Amino acid sequence: MAVSAQAQAETLADALTSAYRHSGLLEQNRATLRAADEDVAQAIAALRPVVSWAGDVTRTFGVTGAFRPSTTFVGGIPVTTSQFSAAGSASTTASINVLAQITLFDGGRNRLGIDVAKEAVLATRAGLVSAEQQVMFRAVQAFMEMRRAIETVALRQNNVRVIRQELRAARDRFEVGEVTRTDVSLADARLSAARSALAAAEGQLQIAIEEYRAAIGRKPGKLVAPRGLPRLPANVENAKAIALRNHPEMVRAQRLVAANELGIALAEAAVSPTVTLDGRYGITENIGARGYNRGGSIGLNASGPIYSGGALNSAVRQARAERDAARGSLHTARHDIAQAVGNAYAQLRVASASRDAFEDQVRASTVAFRGVREEAKLGARTTLDVLDAEQELLDARASLVSAQVDEMIAGYAVLFTLGQLTADDLGLDVPRYDPAEYYNLVKDAPAKLSKQGRELDRVLRAIGKD
Template sequence: MPTSSLPNELQNVARQALESNPEVAARVNAYHAAGHESDAARAAYRPRLDLFANAARERDRFDNRSPATDTLDRTGVGLSLTQILWDGLAGYHDQRRAEHGRLVRYFELVDTTERIALDALRAYYDVARYRELVRLAEDNYVQHKAFFDQIQSRFKAGVSRGVDLEQAAARLALAESNLNTEVSNLHDVTARYLRIVGAPPRLTGPAVTLDRIVQPANAQDVLKAALSRNAAISAAVESLRAARAQASVQQAAYQPRVEARVRTGAGHNYEGLAGQTRDTVGEIVLNWNLYNGGADHARVQRAARQLDQAADQRDAVCRDVWQTAAIAYNDTRKLVDQLQYLDANQTAIEKARDAYRRQFDIGQRSLLDLLNAENELYTARRAYANARHDLDIARLRTHAAMGELLPALGLSRPLAEAAPDAGWNAAEDAAQRCPIVTPAVEVTPRSELDERARRLMSSHGTPAPQPPAAAAPAPAPAPAKASSQADRDK
């Protein structure tokens, strides 16, 4: 998918999060640890050299001999060189297991960096979102405070009724509650930003919009890219390969082990032989375990089950990524259309609110009509602001699902020199139970819905529709709810 670099402000937020987030640092250390494990496995076929030394006093007892006891002081120092000649390829498969394990840690690191970068940018947009919602709540409070003061002045002058003052007071209290809720939500998302990025947000104006970011042409392109480039799937594939290599290691227990050994040493009464000062031995040693209580068979069966488990986990990860990518891309398309409707909605409601205010001033509208219109406008503006920020986040989610968020940010992946070559692919280890088709949803055509509406009008004897007048106000909305932590972490 063609991508264009995201704005520098987003790049700086993601970079700061990746440099300071402890989860990323933990993944880096896990990768280095896996590299050392790979080095340890590679040493299996290298010779082993041991230095040994001893000093001892032996006391032996004999029958039918005089004296019946004998004491011998002995010392010795020597070198032993051991080289494995054959171990049923256990060392070879263990090296492969360790190398696949190293790639697992690398892909997990890439997946974590993509996720942390996405979380940081979501936190950035959530802070911007709730700052705007606080501003809208403040404007809503100002409007209701002005209405309350106006009605209170009229009531004191004997022009307005007491019930109007009570209605204005009730709506003012609701506006104050909404403002407090939005301020609390802003506090929570700011705390989340601090946790992820490690520093306070520096956002001073509106959030950067991503309208110019190149998006995939269709859902099929998104799904193909996600299933081939998402690091979580790559890590699951390498886990499967590591489990297969581990199963081969366990199979080697059924074969003999052959070693070449060279040992030399010197000392006083060396190796307990009186008068011996030196000993040199070269030998080929074969050891073949014939029975050990069924432990080898149990380990082979365990490895086979772990191999099946790794395949199941690979398919489960693939399904999760497929769902995430499909939903993220669908959200971008849905929200683009939804923003148009929400913008038209808030524009129409604002015009209706202004008309109601003029009519209220000349006594042609009740206070309740005006208060309802004001609350409906606040709700419409709030919905538009939420959808606008949700759209930018959905675009970022799409990039992350495809494994392309860091490249789109213009950031290199950590430990890029450790990445497998460009020819890496899942090949025959690709997921077997993972859909690659786009979700199909049956939707009633809009023309059919319009026709149903016309039939409904005809059944009620309603004349043909005329150009719409100003929108009628809806009942007052429920108080704004504090967003849950789960909602803010989505």
């Protein structure tokens, strides 16, 4: 159908490689990680001097008016009168100032903020690995479900051909009086049912194609079945130990606990005083006049809380509660991961046992179908017997295909629960994304015009995020 027989052979590794390159989820989480890296840069920048400037041009204008009394003598008699006078004034001044400030002491809040940001970066990196695992596992499922759909359609098409042949044979035998019309009707009914099942299988194939396109980024080619299961730990206990040590969700939960531990110290440090050194230098000039003023100031400032209405104590209690919540999440993650490993191994054992059983069933059903068909030619079996035997063989083959697919998915599900379903662990030929590269460029909060800043611009242009 939709998969051309002339298409290029495509292995599971090819599909995983395409999924890795295509995934928008990975791009999203990589951007989230870069944003977390910038939190470290901003925390480091808080320890450095902040230099800024401010300037203004001010035009001042106005009119001043007043009544001035004056006395005159009329006929020797003094007469006092008031005269109003007004005077206008205007001036323009311009000033520019350079301001600098540095924090000398803050009780360690800025240092703790850097440590919290670093732990958040490590937790986000673990989240990126989890996202990569999700992408890889979805690709495995899409590839294997595509194979299931293709094989099922092929079986259903073959079933229609076989039943059509049986129907033709039943009609020929009816013409010579060897069977009744009932036999013909039974074959005709089975053909209609087979066509219906074929239509359903073709619909599932179209659904599988759409999922393949979404997970892997392109239409499927001619899929090549994997040669075998991936290499897995020998027993469940070893697998659980590996998962609890390496699974990205476990690492992420541990880093969040560490960050929340630091958050308590950060909240407690809020009661400490803050000491800053301020510097200012400026020029003010009266435009149009010959006056100006140049000068500056240096000041040592200290401030700290005396009473905050209980807000600071509340913040400490809140930080402790968040730490306890993170510890609870770590405890839950430990049990969930161990359970997931155990479940995955159980499902793998079930799938393997089912595959062995269905292989035996296919062999037995094949022998039975061939025998019933030969006996029917000799008149020892009815058309219904042949159709039933053919249906049992079809069901056995379909069940075997599904068991093979389920076994392969279960094998990769074990890798998923171990935290080893990544491009590195699978050895995929893909360009590796180094999460430390961007961090190393921004961790020191480089200035845009510095050598490191120019290197950062080059990296951003290379990934198309400038």
